[in-house]
Amino acid sequence: MDTVTATRRFFLKQLASLGAMLTVTIPVKNALAVETKTALTSVRISQSNVDHTRVVFDLSGAAEHSLFSLESPDRVVIDLKGVRKSAALVSDENQTTLLQGIRSAVRENDDLRIVLDLNAKVRPRSFILQPDNELGYRLVVDMHGTKLSPTPIKTSQQERRKKKKEFVIAIDPGHGGKDPGAVGRKGTKEKDITLAVAKKLKQLINRTSGYKAVLTRDSDRFVVLRHRVEKARKHQADLFVSIHADAFKSPKVEGASVYALSLNGATSEAARWIAHKENSSDLIGGISLDDKDDLIASVLLDLSQTATIQDSLELGSDVLRHLGKVGKLNKSSVQQAGFAVLKAPDMPSILIETAFISNPREERRLKSPKHQQKIAKAILSGIKNHMKNQLV
Ligand SMILES: [Zn+2]
Structure with a gap:
């Protein structure tokens, strides 16, 4: 046995006894780990x-x-x-x-x-x-x-769909008129971006057989939230897709996010939440409403009352996945409210924050018609994906 081997043996022995000591402590560690699980x-x-x-x-x-x-x-x-x-x-x-x-x-x-x-x-x-x-x-x-009834899911929607044959998507360009929404560093107004993306999306949808798009506003005008949802309902929309652009204090914050909420029965509380939105960062699944204007807050709250969590979440995650292919994502999963109780399916609704207008790079992209088209395509792909899964 040479010195090197002896030394190695010594260390191995030390390691072995260290191992033995570790073995003793492992159950304790595991016990602690279990507690935090x-x-x-x-x-x-x-x-x-x-x-x-x-x-x-x-x-x-x-x-x-x-x-x-x-x-x-x-x-x-x-x-x-x-x-x-x-x-x-x-x-x-x-x-x-x-x-x-x-x-x-x-x-x-x-x-x-x-x-x-x-x-x-x-x-x-x-x-x-x-x-x-x-x-x-x-x-x-x-x-x-699946045996008891061949089409158990979304019976009301499917019946309606059968009757009118077309699948109607209400596209809601956020803000408008006296309400510019968020404004980028270069002066880009959210209301203009949302309208541009919405118009492109409408065109894409109307070119798709079996699909029809309705805009809640098609010009630079102010439309109150209630009328937006009413318009969608009047056209018997199957989905409601509200398009926005996000803003934050820090110009570095970037990426798209999708909100799907369902705050069934929150009507009376909605006003209270909006009034107290400064303190309400935890109210909507961790989404801070104080970064958003009253209109968005009320859009979120109103949409949520009509949406079903399940549909909206599924639609939202399909759209989010496709948005992730054309730009960064701010949140990799659909954001949602927690205090939800499901209601009969009415109109699954999502709100898309396409990107941060407050981020100079994203502001530039949001202004580009080419990128707007990419966003519109991604949204449509998400919707199509969702529909494909619905009809299986
Ligand atoms: Zn907005």
């Missing part, structure tokens, strides 16, 4: 009709999830990343017409796997709700039976 605290189940079951998982913090379906027997599997369970999942109350029961198991990688045993094949959809004043993070899983 997101917990599944309760499960709530509701059935709006024989064909629809909703399962809401209350979580102590944010969590990533994935979901897939399996057949014979029919079941839906949900994997919650790094989530521990502190709620009993098996109970007789867990049963609905579609749902037979709920099982769960901790997987090797520390994820929690939840299995929903079903009585029929379902079409599952899931989304995470941000915390609000009353409730924390929630994972919502909606299941619609």
Whole structure:
């Protein structure tokens, strides 16, 4: 044994004993880690009709999830990343017409796997709700039976669509007239950008067979929010897409974001929120309303009352994904309100902040007709994508 080997052995021995010491401390560390993990605290189940079951998982913090379906027997599997369970999942109350029961198991990688045993094949959809004043993070899983009725989802919309054959998209160019919206450093007005993008989008939509676009304003004029939504309704719009450009104190802030809200029954509270918007940074899913003008605040609030979370979120994420291909994203997921209770589908609505007009680079791009066309194309691609998934 030469000196080098001896020295190496010595170090290996030291390392081994260090390893032994580490082994002792690992369980403690793990115990601490477990404490900081997101917990599944309760499960709530509701059935709006024989064909629809909703399962809401209350979580102590944010969590990533994935979901897939399996057949014979029919079941839906949900994997919650790094989530521990502190709620009993098996109970007789867990049963609905579609749902037979709920099982769960901790997987090797520390994820929690939840299995929903079903009585029929379902079409599952899931989304995470941000915390609000009353409730924390929630994972919502909606299941619609596929056997019991061939077209269980969005029956009202589909019926309407069948009758009129065309799919109507209301495009709402933000601001206008006496309300310029945000103004860029070079003097670019948001109201002009939103109208330009909206007109391009309208043209693209009208060139698509089966689609029809309606503008809530087609010139530089002031239109109150209520009339914008009324116009969309009058034309029996299937979607409402409000186009804006963002602004912030710092010129560095950049990227697009999409808002989809559903504040069902918030009518009386809407006024209060707008009045207190200076203190309301947490009210709308962490979106600070004090950076936005009253009009946007009210657009957000009003839209939210008519939208369904599910549709709006799905539409929003499709649009966001396509916007990410033509520019930067400010937020990589659709922003949303937390205090949402779903309502019957009416008019899924999203509000798109195309980019930051307060960012000199983005202001330049927003002014370019070529880039405006790219944004319009991205929005249409997102809408088409969403529609494709709806009709499957
Ligand atoms: Zn705006």
